[in-house]
Amino acid sequence: MGYKMFIAVLTQTVVLSLAGAVLALTTEQSFYPPTLNDTSYISNSSIGTYGGIYKAPTNGPTAGTPYGVYDYCSMPHPRVEEYKLPDALTNGSVKGKLVYLEYLQRHQRRSPYNILPGGENQAYQCDNVRPYLYAGPDTASGIQPMPMYAQTYQYSANPFTPGVNGTCQYPQITIGGVQDGYQHGKDLWAVYGERLGLIPRVPNSRVWFRSSESQLTQGSAGAVLRGIWPNYHGALPLHQMVSSVDTVNEGYSCSAIGSTLSSLESTADWKNHLTVTETLRSTLGSMLGATDSSWQNTFDHFSDNFQARLCNGYELPCSVTNSSDCVTMEMAEEVFRAGDWEWNYYWRTNPDVVKYIQVVEGLFIGEIVSHLQAVLDRKSTFDYSHIFIHDGDIGPVLGALGINALRWPAMASNIAFEIWETNNKQSQFYARVLYSGHPVQSIYGTLDWIPLSELISILTPYIPEDIVSLCG
Structure with missing residues (x-):
């Protein structure tokens, strides 16, 4: 093995030492814990974070080390340095070109949704990022509004408190999230614009953007799209x-x-x-005043609070009444493993998983399939669709794809549906599905090169025939 190849292999390996145990994982393996279906994954402290990253500085962009590992603070995405064409094209068995990209992504990193009931021992500062708030007419000839942004403040005579000092709303995209988003967009342009020629040099009628109603997804869209088109001066519609x-x-x-x-x-x-987590939940509940059912019945709230702290340069919390009584990294790691287990259970292993995906995300999956079907029928009016959504949308889509193991879809986690058209005598459409830059490892095999019709068949059972009746 040559020196350069040796270094490449070395940098694609995560070496994790915890409690005397050593896990050696490739970046892709960090996405697929083999014991995730079992609660032993939660209780086995030697696993640590299973190669995952849960820390980032306040300022970004965050790239993870090595790039491509499961990184809760800013998940990897297609990047030109690591991007590889599908094997079918590189081995010469077929020739083809990319003709459509459906790109789904969670918003970038943020402040927490869930403030500790007992109060936060650290102040969150967000005055280094400006959430803009204004509306204007649809033509340049009308009244042009004053650009305004939200600036959070606290009033000392207000008897009510949010439980945390500082200048943030909860949740709110942070400065690191904005910087991550800009880099995310630059990397997408380098792959799908410069290298593959799909994304146009300036936005046109063949591109389409959508978000949820959340300021988190809207703010992320602005940062990512600016990274794709840094010199574009017009406004773009973000459909909702x-x-x-x-x-x-x-x-x-x-x-x-x-x-x-x-x-x-x-x-x-x-x-x-x-x-198996009773002791942990009891300890955290007493320490942080988090004893009600919303904190004790799942790990959603603890995970969210700890992730937001660590991913924005803050420390894990301590009791507000005893500054020496603090959450340890070992406790946080067990919380994160329990969160992984819950997400895998919700969208992969629970006995009602098909129905649950149908009622939560079936209509959206139907939208995705309609876009893919339009390509297959040669009737698509778009080449590039980019949709900014949430972890609760990414999870069920991955569940519908049959991903082998589903860790919590982290900040900026992304799914790229690449549709390729072969250039042989009878052209055909093939699909590759990337999850955070890696071909999805699925119960249907690795989704690196499958007929587009087969991908549509995989997703179709999760589209409800009658959502109104199903919802009761």
């Missing part, structure tokens, strides 16, 4: 549905979502994972 009927971020009302969730959280598997 009316929030009450949105097909992403659980926008529409559906009683079957709650009832199905209650059912799957009543199983022996779910109860077992609560049993």
Whole structure:
């Protein structure tokens, strides 16, 4: 093996030493813990973070070391340094070109949703990022508004407190998130614009953008698209549905979502994972004043709070009444493993997983399939679609794809549906699906080169025939 190849292999390996145990993982393996279906994944402290990264400075961009590893703070994405064409093209068996890209991504890193009930022992500062808030007419000839941004402040005589000092809203995209987004966009341009020639040099009618109603996804879109087109001076439409009927971020009302969730959280598997984490939950609850059911029945809130701290340059929390009583990294790692287990259970292994994906995300999956079908029918009006959404949307889509193991879809996690057209006598469409830059390892095999019709067939069972009846 030559020196350069040796260095390349070495930099693609994560060496993790914890409690005397050593895990040697490639970057891609860090996405697929083999014991994730079992609660032993949660309780085995020697696993640590299973090669994952959960720390980042306040300022970005964050790239992870080595690039491509599971990085909760800023997941990897297609980047020209690591990007490889599908094997079918590199080995010469076929010739073809990329004709369509459907790109889904979670928003960039942010402040937490969930503030500790007992109060936060650190102040969050967000006055280094400006969430702009203004509206204007649809033509340049109309009244042009004053650009304004939100600046959070606190009033000392206000008897109510958010539980944390500082200048942030909760949640709010942070300066590191904005910087990550800009780099994300630059990297997408380098791959899909400069190298593959799909993304145009200036936006045109063949590109389409969408987000949820959340300022998190909207702010991320602005940063990412500026990275793609740094010199473009016009405005771009970011499509959104009316929030009450949105097909992403659980926008529409559906009683079957709650009832199905209650059912799957009543199983022996779910109860077992609560049993093995009882000591941890009790300890954290007492330390942080987080004893009510919303903090104790799942690991969503603890994970969110700890992730947001570590990913923005803050420390893990301490009790506000005893500054020496603090969350340790070992505790946080168990919280993160429990969060991974829960997400894998929700979208891969629970006994009602097909119904749960249908009621939560089936309509959105239907939208994706309609875009893919239009390409297959040679009727697509777009070449590049980019949709800015949430972890609760990325998870069920990966579940529908049959991903072998699903860790929590982290900040800026992304799914790239690449559609290629072969140039042989009878041209055909093939699909490759990348998750955070890696071909998805699925129960259907590695999704590196499959007929587009087959990909559509994989996703179609998760599209409800009658969502209104299904929702009750």
